[in-house]
Amino acid sequence: MSSSASSMETGRVTENKTVPGPILLLGAPGVGKGTQAKELVKIWGIPQISTGDLLRGNVSKGTELGKVAKEIMGRGELVPDSLVNEMVAARLQEPDTAKGYILDGFPRTLPQAGWLDGRLAQQPKTLPVVAVSIQVDYNQLLRRITGRRNCPVCQTIYNIYGKPPQKDGICDVEGAALVQRADDTEKVFEERMRAYEAMTTPVVEHYRALGRFAEVDGDRPISSIAAGIVAAVEQLRK
Ligand code: AP5
Ligand code: MG
Numbered sequence: 500m501s502s503s504a505s506s507m508e509t510g511r512v513t514e515n516k517t518v519p520g521p522i523l524l525l526g527a528p529g530v531g532k533g534t535q536a537k538e539l540v541k542i543w544g545i546p547q548i549s550t551g552d553l554l555r556g557n558v559s560k561g562t563e564l565g566k567v568a569k570e571i572m573g574r575g576e577l578v579p580d581s582l583v584n585e586m587v588a589a590r591l592q593e594p595d596t597a598k599g600y601i602l603d604g605f606p607r608t609l610p611q612a613g614w615l616d617g618r619l620a621q622q623p624k625t626l627p628v629v630a631v632s633i634q635v636d637y638n639q640l641l642r643r644i645t646g647r648r649n650c651p652v653c654q655t656i657y658n659i660y661g662k663p664p665q666k667d668g669i670c671d672v673e674g675a676a677l678v679q680r681a682d683d684t685e686k687v688f689e690e691r692m693r694a695y696e697a698m699t700t701p702v703v704e705h706y707r708a709l710g711r712f713a714e715v716d717g718d719r720p721i722s723s724i725a726a727g728i729v730a731a732v733e734q735l736r737k
Contacts, residue, residue: 518598518599518626519539519543519545519598519599519601519629519732519736520598520599520625520626520627520628520629520736521599521600521602521619521625521626521627521628521629522539522545522599522600522601522602522628522629522630522631522732523602523605523606523628523629523630523631523706524536524601524602524603524604524631524633524728525630525631525632525633525699525702525703525706526632526633526634526635526717527635527640527692527695528640528644528688528691528692528695529635529640529641529643529644529647529688530633530634530635530640530643530717531633531635531643531717531721531724532549532603532604532633533547533549533551533552533603533656534656534721535633535721535724535725535728536549536601536603537656538721538722538724538725539601539725539728539729540601542725542729543599543601544598545595545596545598545599545600545601546593546595546596546600546601547600547601547603548587548590548591548596548600548601548602548603548605549603549604550583550586550587550602550603550604550605550607551603551604552603552654553586553587553590554568554572554578554583554586555572555680557586558572564582564586567579567582568582572681572682573681573682573687574687574690575682575687575688575689575690575691575693575694576690576694577607577608577694577698580608580610580611580614583605583607583611584611584614587602587605587615588618591618599626602615602628606702607695607698607699607702608698608699608701608702609698609701609702609705611702612702612705612706615628616628626736627711628706628711629711629712629713629731629732629735629736630703630706630707630711630712630713631712631713631714631715631728631731631732632703632706632712632713632714632715633714633715633717633724634714634715634716634717634718635717635718636718637692639718640688640692641685641688642660642661643658643660643661644683644685644688645683645684645685645688646658646659646660646661647679647680647683648664648668648677648678648679649677649678649679649680650670650672650673650675650677650678651675651676651677651678652670652673652675653670653672653673653675655670655671655672655673657670657677662721664677711735712735713728713731713732713734713735715727715728715731
């Protein structure tokens with residue numbers, strides 16, 4: 500294998516072109532992690548790994564993990580680290596993660612971050628993670644959460660206030676009836692915010708302290724935020 504092909508495989512910067520490697524998207528509930536991850540998938544061609552989506556998939560399939568996770572997610576609390584780490588480990592075995600991936604909503608606790616850092620340290624050919632935290636104020640988060648609607652078929656994310664579908668309640672892509680997440684109520688949102696502040700703020704500080712970290716303003720048009728994330732990652736990968 501040529502050195503260029505080898506370095507592409509492991510997510511290194513080649514010929515002045517930034518290959519993303521592992522990217523962490525951090526931020527409060529409703530800040531736009533999923534929306535941005537989908538933009539970055541289009542830009543970089545690497546997969547989005549959303550632990551929330553994976554858990555919801557397990558809930559809808561009725562797996563053992565899904566049965567445990569359903570109640571916890573419904574209360575707005577965090578699913579135990581060991582279960583989430585195991586689920587992420589299985590997803591990272593997939594070959595589409597070779598050039599990088601966007602972790603959306605993981606790690607969310609310091610033990611999850613320690614697990615991920617340890618795993619990556621055993622893969623010296625893989626670039627270190629770069630963490631990007633998206634910032635939006637509380638009132639805007641609440642509006643985004645309560646206004647969110649999702650396509651159950653293609654997972655496109657809409658918002659009745661800011662990004663409505665062309666036809667009320669119907670996905671533009673699939674024509675499917677849009678659904679609201681069970682945890683997208685004001686009461687559960689408040690609990691999710693408490694969990695975020697107690698458990699995930701220290702994760703943000705952990706990656707900030709490591710220096711492979713950027714913060715972006717999430718109160719802008721979706722494409723501007725995506726451009727901001729790409730610029731931040733390119734800067735950090737230089
Ligand atoms: P998860 O699904 O990850 O939920 P979350 O972190 O609360 O984040 P959301 O998915 O609600 O928001 P988002 O940031 O993705 O925003 P989105 O792009 O959709 O987790 C759910 C649960 O699973 C957790 O509570 C926990 O129980 C469990 N879990 C998951 N991961 C776990 C882990 N690692 N460990 C333990 N437990 C875990 O956007 C929101 C809305 O805003 C949309 O309507 C969108 O259209 C709109 N919007 C987005 N961007 C903009 C913009 N720029 N302008 C205007 N509107 C916008
Ligand atoms: Mg999400």
